[in-house]
Amino acid sequence: MPYEPPPDLATLSLEDIAALAQARDLPPVDQWRPTQVADSLMQITADGRWFHDGGEITRPAMIRAFSSLLWRDGDGQHWLVTPQEKQAIAVDDAAFIATDLVQQDGALAFRLNTDDIIVAGPDHPIIARGDADTPALYLAVRHGTEARLNRSTYAQLVELALASDDLSVISTGARFSLVPA
Known part of the structure; x- marks a missing residue:
């Protein structure tokens, strides 16, 4: 059976996104x-x-x-x-690349370069690494693997974080700082 990639994240409800993430x-x-x-x-x-x-x-x-x-x-x-x-x-860096992001109903959902869909939260934290001059953002995927956010997805997430006082984002009740520690 041929593989059918999931539809564009922006067209899906949070329920649809969660169902796709669980269906794999x-x-x-x-x-x-x-x-x-x-x-x-x-x-x-x-x-x-x-x-x-x-x-x-x-x-x-x-x-x-x-x-x-x-x-x-x-x-x-x-x-x-x-x-x-x-x-x-x-x-070389991370096993996956996060290529898209959508924010819906208090959740941040990411599409990976493998068409996996990951909803950030306590089981899939967003991790800030690097320093102020060269920051890098990652998303925990599964079994210890991570996805690095590509440039456009990084920019989308930073835009969301700029609305907060502390450069952080919230997904499924968990807060993630985008400032490298």
């Missing part, structure tokens, strides 16, 4: 304990492109499938995980 049937990567370890010869560059053995992976369906197997350990190493094996994958 992801493998239970966090429950698997593979015994074999290898190198995948894969890399995700800072601009979100995927490579295998030096060649770019250009099929969105493959990237979407691989991304569902991603897990990041406590040391920051990213892995592609199956029940039998985990393979190291080099990630």
Whole structure:
């Protein structure tokens, strides 16, 4: 069955967004304990492109499938995980890129470069890193992985934060400062 990307975030209600976020049937990567370890010869560059053995992976369906197997350990190493094996994958910055944002009914919903939809909140915090001169904003995705906000999504979020006294945003009841600590 061919993959149908979700519609534009701006056209969806918060209920529709939540349903789409829940509908993605992801493998239970966090429950698997593979015994074999290898190198995948894969890399995700800072601009979100995927490579295998030096060649770019250009099929969105493959990237979407691989991304569902991603897990990041406590040391920051990213892995592609199956029940039998985990393979190291080099990630230059973040495994995902947040490419769009919509604010509705007290929630901030992000679309990722893999068409995943993530609603920011206690389970998916917005994280400010860097410093005042070179700030970077990230969104926790799943299994320790993160999405870096691209330039336009960053600008959208900052515009929302400028309405607050402390450069922060609120999503599903949680407040997130956009000022790097």
